[in-house]
Amino acid sequence: MTITIIGLGLIGGSLAISLKENGFAKTIIGVDHNPENIDKAFRRRLLDETMDLAEGIRRADLVVVAIPVNSMVTLLPEILDQVTTQIVIDVGSTKEKILQAVADHPRRNRFVGTHPMAGTEHSGPEAAVPNLFDRKACVLCETEKSDPDAVEIVEKMYQTMEMKMVRMDPVEHDVHAAYVSHISHLSAFALALTVLEKEKNEARIFELASGGFSSTVRLAKSTPNMWVPIFAQNQENLLDVLDEHINTLAKFRTCLIKKDFTQIYKLIEKANSIRKILK
Amino acid sequence: MTITIIGLGLIGGSLAISLKENGFAKTIIGVDHNPENIDKAFRRRLLDETMDLAEGIRRADLVVVAIPVNSMVTLLPEILDQVTTQIVIDVGSTKEKILQAVADHPRRNRFVGTHPMAGTEHSGPEAAVPNLFDRKACVLCETEKSDPDAVEIVEKMYQTMEMKMVRMDPVEHDVHAAYVSHISHLSAFALALTVLEKEKNEARIFELASGGFSSTVRLAKSTPNMWVPIFAQNQENLLDVLDEHINTLAKFRTCLIKKDFTQIYKLIEKANSIRKILK
Numbered sequence: 001m002t003i004t005i006i007g008l009g010l011i012g013g014s015l016a017i018s019l020k021e022n023g024f025a026k027t028i029i030g031v032d033h034n035p036e037n038i039d040k041a042f043r044r045r046l047l048d049e050t051m052d053l054a055e056g057i058r059r060a061d062l063v064v065v066a067i068p069v070n071s072m073v074t075l076l077p078e079i080l081d082q083v084t085t086q087i088v089i090d091v092g093s094t095k096e097k098i099l100q101a102v103a104d105h106p107r108r109n110r111f112v113g114t115h116p117m118a119g120t121e122h123s124g125p126e127a128a129v130p131n132l133f134d135r136k137a138c139v140l141c142e143t144e145k146s147d148p149d150a151v152e153i154v155e156k157m158y159q160t161m162e163m164k165m166v167r168m169d170p171v172e173h174d175v176h177a178a179y180v181s182h183i184s185h186l187s188a189f190a191l192a193l194t195v196l197e198k199e200k201n202e203a204r205i206f207e208l209a210s211g212g213f214s215s216t217v218r219l220a221k222s223t224p225n226m227w228v229p230i231f232a233q234n235q236e237n238l239l240d241v242l243d244e245h246i247n248t249l250a251k252f253r254t255c256l257i258k259k260d261f262t263q264i265y266k267l268i269e270k271a272n273s274i275r276k277i278l279k
Numbered sequence: 280m281t282i283t284i285i286g287l288g289l290i291g292g293s294l295a296i297s298l299k300e301n302g303f304a305k306t307i308i309g310v311d312h313n314p315e316n317i318d319k320a321f322r323r324r325l326l327d328e329t330m331d332l333a334e335g336i337r338r339a340d341l342v343v344v345a346i347p348v349n350s351m352v353t354l355l356p357e358i359l360d361q362v363t364t365q366i367v368i369d370v371g372s373t374k375e376k377i378l379q380a381v382a383d384h385p386r387r388n389r390f391v392g393t394h395p396m397a398g399t400e401h402s403g404p405e406a407a408v409p410n411l412f413d414r415k416a417c418v419l420c421e422t423e424k425s426d427p428d429a430v431e432i433v434e435k436m437y438q439t440m441e442m443k444m445v446r447m448d449p450v451e452h453d454v455h456a457a458y459v460s461h462i463s464h465l466s467a468f469a470l471a472l473t474v475l476e477k478e479k480n481e482a483r484i485f486e487l488a489s490g491g492f493s494s495t496v497r498l499a500k501s502t503p504n505m506w507v508p509i510f511a512q513n514q515e516n517l518l519d520v521l522d523e524h525i526n527t528l529a530k531f532r533t534c535l536i537k538k539d540f541t542q543i544y545k546l547i548e549k550a551n552s553i554r555k556i557l558k
Contacts, residue, residue, distance in 0.1 A: 117487055117489040118489055118490065119489065119490070119491060120490070121491075136489055137486050137487050137489070139487070164486070166486050166487070176478070176487055177487070179474050179477055179478050180474065180478075180487045180488045180489070180492045181487075181489065181491055181492060183470065183473070183474070184470065184491050184492050184495040184496070185491065186528075186531055187466060187470055187495060187528075188495055188550075189531070189546065189547050189550040190524060190527040190528045190531060190550075191462065191463065191466055191524060191527075192550040192551075192552075192553040193527045193546065193549060193550045194462070194520065194523050194524040194527045195458050195459065195462070195520075195553075196549070196550070196552060196553060197523060197527070198458055198519075198520060198523055199455070199458050199459075207416050207443070207445055208396055208416050208418070208445070208455055208456070208459045208460075209459045209556065209557065210396045210397055210398070210415055210416070210459070210460065211397065211398070211399070212398060212400075212460055212463050212464065212498050213459045213460060213463050213557075214557050215494040215495070215497060215498070216463040216466060216467055216494070216495055216498060217463070217553055217557065218494060218557065219491050219494070219495060220550045220551065220553045221551060221553060221554045221557070222547075222551075223547075223551070224543075224544045224547035224548055224551070227547060228540050228543055228544045228547065231535065231540070231543060232538070232540050235535055235538065238535060239532070239535050239536065240477075241473065241474075241477060242528065242531065242532055242535065243532070244473050244476060244477055245469060245470060245473040245528070246525060246528050246529065246532065248469040248470075248472045248473045248476070249465075249466075249469045249521065249524070249525050249528070250525065252465055252468070252469060252521065253518070253521055253522070253525065256510065256514055256517060256518050256521065257518065259511070259514065261507050261510070261511050264503075264507055264510060265503045265507045267468065267472065268468050268501075268502075268503035268506060268507065269503055270472060270475070271467075271468040271469075271471040271472050271475070271499045272471075272499065272500060272501075272502070272503070273475060274471040274474075274475060274496055274499045274500060275500045277488065278488065278492075278493050278496065278497060278500070
């Protein structure tokens with residue numbers, strides 16, 4: 001099958017590696033508005049061919065759109081305009097606004113809304129890695145509005161990477177994504193800023209920062225080009241979770257001020273039950 | 280050399296593995312008030328021998344105290360009471376209160392205050408791992424109050440694991456530790472509580488939680504037995520950093536409410552400069 005990947009960043013590039021490697025794609029066509037990304041992608045051998053958007057869509061059996069979620073909303077309807085029998089999927093981190101953008105399109109039936117839940121703090125074709133998606137969860141939304149053959153092929157594609165399919169309403173998806181992904185990023189950005197603000201002497205952080213610090217703030221390296229549009233599209237849910245998070249931190253703050261370490265012990269014990277959830 | 284390790288948890292156990300493996304210790308004596316820990320430590324072959332505290336001190340060339348920092352404050356003076364030529368070190372995550380506890384002891388000169396900055400979210404002898412300390416930073420405090428031969432041997436010991444020695448005032452240490460370690464833990468505990476609170480449907484988190492979430496909250500698995508005493512001893516510094524962190528989150532909150540995504544972009548760009556600091 002010929003797969004055209006639009007957007008050759010971390011997600012598009014990593015998909016290109018996996019789908020070529022496992023043979024699901026015979027040909028990978030790469031499309032990107034940034035010629036530097038195309039150069040890099042070729043140097044990393046992520047692609048078989050490149051061409052303009054219209055030709056890339058025409059030649060494809062399956063079009064994967066892997067661009068920031070704000071661009072998704074404008075580009076997806078334009079892509080569907082050019083589709084006959086091709087399948088089009090998005091891989092965006094929000095689902096409600098994206099699915100709204102194509103809801104009334106006459107070719108909505110050729111579209112499948114997906115969110116393969118994998119990533120790293122790096123971006124661009126140079127960040128593409130093999131096995132990024134292996135055994136992770138992949139959310140599919142509103143599959144009842146897509147042609148059954150399109151859904152079947154998309155599921156097969158993700159299953160070549162042993163992804164676990166989860167069907168979910170787009171509104172529900174965005175709520176969950178705010179909890180398990182978006183707030184983690186916001187918290188990491190804030191923690192990095194806090195430490196950078198307070199620690200003028202950066203060399204000291206560098207000397208002392210150990211594994212715990214690195215893992216808690218590593219997401220703070222993530223690019224605003226990807227994350228600002230996500231925060232914008234999921235603003236309401238993110239705000240709810242952020243309010244709750246600030247309230248929780250305020251609880252710890254009150255306990256610290258009162259030196260109520262018995263209560264802090266109880267809070268930490270409760271937090272420990274995350275062990276059941278995280279491997 | 281015979282090394283007696285008091286407290287056979289993650290840190291004590293991991294030191295036992297490394298120092299035996301690299302030959303710095305000929306004999307490892309393990310002391311723990313919990314007989315279960317001693318059993319586990321023997322089953323994991325962390326120890327050569329066990330005995331009571333007094334005998335363990337008598338037989339040692341070097342005594343490593345690796346217990347929660349609150350117990351450190353009471354036990355260290357008692358250990359120094361029994362010392363003649365032995366060297367005693369602590370490996371606690373706070374330094375000011377610990378060094379205060381031994382400041383006026385007649386055998387203060389045989390003591391060296393250290394903080395090897397390494398750890399994981401796991402605890403107990405079963406959490407001990409090889410290479411935990413390799414190439415990490417190790418803070419030494421107030422070495423001018425210790426006998427030069429004691430400091431030299433302790434440095435040699437840490438250098439067998441290629442640790443980077445950093446001399447620091449205990450007050451300065453505790454300020455830096457609040458930034459690069461303690462706030463990360465507090466933030467992870469709070470984030471875990473936030474998500475657990477909001478997400479009643481734990482199965483959904485389990486399905487969707489990907490690498491980003493796991494890395495941001497993994498420290499929330501850490502035991503309160505270790506962390507409550509650290510928070511208590513470093514209460515003032517931690518409170519300062521926590522206030523700053525809550526303020527930073529409140530900035531994001533205000534931007535989200537105002538939908539000022541230009542400002543959020545700037546904040547994230549600034550947070551990205553943590554890239555210079557974290558490998």
